[in-house]
Amino acid sequence: MNLDEELQDAKLRELARLLGAGAAERLDVERTAQAVVTRLRQPPRVTLAGWVWMQPAWLKIAAAIVLVLGAGLVTRVLLRERVPMTAVVAPLGEDLTDLTADQLRETVGALEQPFAEESPDARDAGLESLNTIELRALLRTLES
């Protein structure tokens, strides 16, 4: 830093020290001190600005709750849709001839379940009356 810059810096600091000096001198410090003490005795005011500030905060909390609930709901729906699919796809990929009559009934029942709520008739059909060959035929129909 050369001499000229140093002088400039010194001048700047000197000017900065002078700024506001007169106004500060005119401040009645004792009166200010008493006013502060009086105000401190009063309970803190909830200012309009504070109230307004609180509103977005509550909105953010509400939005976060809605997001969490929404995400939970979507996850639940997706999981419910996936469970029967995984239960059904595995046996269908295997040879049906290896399955016993009970296993076949169970598999057909699992396939039937998603549709049962929409179509009460399907539930009424009854798998007990079908023999092994008929059950295999039904499964192959459903698989295709």
Add this chain to the structure above:
Amino acid sequence: MPRAQSLAAADAALIAAWQGGDEQAAAELVRRHARALARFLAAAGAPEADLDDLVQETFIRAFRAVGRFRGQCQFRTWLLTIGGNVLKDAARRLQQVRVVPLDDELRSRDGDPHETAVAGEAEARLQDVLERLPHMQREVFLLRAQQGLEYEEIAAALGTSAGAARVHYHHAVRRLKEALQ
């Protein structure tokens, strides 16, 4: 004990007394720091007519939040940064901070009338440019140049690093010098 440390110790004792319910301790803290705070606020652009209100509001906020003051810097430095925020809030409400009229006392300094006039003009320009500086640059500049604080102290009060405070100061000085040339 160095002067700064003894001042800090006296402030700490007064803060503890205020937290214990001693109102006169609060009044004493106001007496000790009100003028420095007023000078800082006026230099940062506070209109003189609002100065008393701004000083009061700063102390009220500081006393109500004093539990958060951990002695990371001097009480006065912490107070000045609260003052800066109070002024910023007030300026936002008013949408402007008026230029402080030049003090008559400063205008009528003894000496060559021409030099006095030039100095007054420089102060006015400095004030004008200061008000247009970014908040952080203005605060760092005033804390350093007006209050004579070290960068470490400024950084601790503003929650930044000493290096960042130095950079803010140099940016402010560069812009102020350009305006004063």
